[in-house]
Amino acid sequence: MKRRRLVEAGFPRRALRMTVVIDEEGAGRSVMMVRTNRGDFILDNKRNAILPWQKTNYVYIKRKGNEGSHWASLGCRTRGRYHGY
Helix, strand or coil: CHHHHHHHCCCCHHHEEEEEEECCCCCEEEEEEEEECCEEEEECCCCCCCEEHHHCCCEEEEEECCCCCCEEEEEEEECCEECCC
């Protein structure tokens, strides 16, 4: 629903990526990544603020790729560092 509303508001569909993360409580969940010319931002129903991905303290596992059902690995990254799990 969030993606549909953003597209209706004028965001290009290709800029919106479902993203799988591990949150600060160790739970896996999905968030919306919005790719912009100012960087990638995270829309998250757990927060009122829209944050750059590096400021969320999440571990990034994978995100929806450019092509349909393709998912891209993000190598378990948080703030630019690799986590080996």
